[in-house]
Amino acid sequence: MTAIPVVRHQRAAIDRQQAIAGIFVMLGLVDIFVFGFLADKGDAVFTFTLTGAAVSVPNLNLAPGPVSEGLGALSIVLGLLYAGLKLTSLSRRLTAATVMLAFVVAFLCWCDAGRTPLPFVSLMQTTMLASIPLVLGALSGCLCERSGVINIAIEGQLLLGAFAGAVIASSFGSIWLGLFSGSIAGGLLGALLAVFAIRYVVDQIILGVVLNVFASGLTGYLYDQALVPYQNRLNSPNTFSSIKIPVLGDIPIIGPILFDSTIFLYITYVMVALVHIGLFKTRWGLRVRAVGEHPTAADTVGIRVLFTRYRNVILGGLVAGIGGASLTIGSVGSFGKDISSGQGYIALAAMIFGRWTPLGATGAALLFGFSVALANVLGTIGAPIPSDFLLMLPYVATIVAVAGFVGKSRAPKADGQPYVKS
């Protein structure tokens, strides 16, 4: 590239820093003038104890006015500092996290002021539950795209995983077999993606969309054709029950959120760790990333490019398939048409939001899960904001994120480029 794009890029970077600072200040103003001044009378009450818990934690009562105004002032100060100072990347992220947290707390105070107490623990439990398919889907994306194959078919992998999980668990009476076959079903769609992307060099973005349509049509057809007439035999699986981890599960607040859930949450922990360590701390991961960044160079040093891609795309499918199974045998049990309802696309956004890293993607997925859970909880306490807007939030946040915050993020260099040996 010539010098011109570089100059453009620097100017854009400066613009971006100021734009982000501007967003911080604006959020602070919203904290003060909307969440502070316009709050209803009465305290916002947060409860931290589930009924029947051994240790009870006292409720937290906050007066929305002063709290929101204080948090708003903090955000404005941080925004001004952000614009003026040259910050390291870590402190920049910390600042952003603080401002976001302040905004969420002020928002919650405003929503809950003078209403029924907000159950923090069950809010976070719902968050974890909603995040499982998103995290696993995003990990699937990381595995594929780090090796250079774009995976938009996460949605289809979730859907097939959910379908196979419910049907196999129901007809064979074994939820473990259901979990296993859900994973396999996701892997099969991954294999289809791999064959068409690698062998037949089909454009990968188009391919992913078409595979999603295919999965939706296939499961919808089989649902009407077979699952509805044979509901009892084919679509009434048992579900996994919660396993409470000894000691850890008894910790107040954290215990019920993190260590008292179905096997799927624990699988997710293990997967996040495995994919992160695998991709960034092992020779295996170095090779995968080499294939995703510069396949020609990888090929030259003897790494089998196409094999690596096939393997990773199928692995990704297997992981997303588990996430799909969690939608049926991990929560509601029976399969319904289009049960994944776009969560595969959210997982894709989470992966991009998280800059193609497993940990970043997990964080983003948790954020999306949180906003879904929040919409549920706020609906039940009768918050003064339509739940449609809350449900919109993760999508708007993603648009803002791809436009601004992660503007510098970069996909693996050869992502989406077929490799043809010349």
Added chain:
Amino acid sequence: MSENLTGPGGNGPEHKAGPVEGPPGAEGSPGDTGPDAATAAQANVATSLLNAVLEGNSAVVTFLAIVTAIIIGGLLIAFSSPTVLHAWSHLFSAPGAAFSTAWAVAASAFSAMLEGAIFNPHTISAAFHGGSIAAIFNPLSETAVNATPLILSGLAVALAFRAGLFNIGATGQFIGGAMIAGWIGFAVHMPMILHVVVAVIGGFIGGSITGGFVGFMKARTGAHEVIVTIMLNYVMEFLILFLLGLAVFRAPGLPNPVSPPVDNNAMLPHLAGATLRINAGFLVALAAALAVGWLLNRTTVGFELRTVGANPNAARAAGMSPERTWITVMLICGGLAGLAGASVILGTDFALTPQIYGTYGIDAITVALLGRAKPGGVVLAALLYGSLNAGGVTMQAQTQIPVDITTVIQALIVLFVAAPPLVREIYHLRGRRNREGGQLLAKGWSS
């Protein structure tokens, strides 16, 4: 293109057995490829045709893709229906029954589809016994009605493809258009003709705003249009849900979120009598296809658009502005998808519902791909898909086979169309040996 449907219903498997006999139909040519071609000139034509077929040019590949997808769809129907599964369980006592039942189920499904999409013989005899003549044309009218929004939204995706953009956002743009067209339709009162024209234009503008936002974001911030359009689809889906909860949009006295019906003046006029649903929206769609063709091939904007699509860096070096082109293209594409929304709410549905966008947005992608991102191709592909959709409804009503099978067939068609080497392998066509898949656009996230 819809006539192709006749083949697989009756003689699908033969295509598989002898691909050479099948394809000439795709060419729509009167020439005979058989050995009895009389003169040398005819033989010449025949040879070149045969060569075209054997080398698998794009028309042949498209035709074979459609045939293959329909065969697979037929197999899926045949081997998932409860009656056939029952027959299979008696495979060893009555082996013939299993195959004949499978054949009968698939054949009845496709003939029902044909009756719903093209022509139903019963309507003719009914017409002789005092039935309505219009009923004969009802299947064709339904195909056109189903094709109308697909043509418009398919154009929205196709035009974006030509500029190197992947517009998954037809759903959101469709909602944007339907919202404004619908609102003008029921909340504003105007005289005849003027009202429907204003409402249609409103639909274009509504889609244009939604699409233009995507172009603007890409041009100004570099946000990838695939992500922005996907996210915007969900935002718009929740927006319409929210609006239908407001008094301004909600029909009074109804329990479910539905808007009031649009005024009679705002409805797109019927083209062939009140009993057939075909309406002026179909003409709007055809006109839009002509306009897009003219824009692409006869104007400076179209030239810039295609140049940017082929290579944005070269376009920039030649003094064009890819950024400006992206915004312009997305404004137009959004408008086209908005017109699709207007055609649905003013032509068939007449009231806004939370599910008004259906699956048009995703179908639009497959239509654009099948039509190879050319306006004429999009029209043909949309007619094929419209006939599949119209036929699918009849099929479900007559044979209880779920309509989702059409989605499977549509997805398979595009999968095969997008992978010519695979089709060549299946049918042992010669073809070029180099891998030329993904010819529409092969880029990553970084484009």
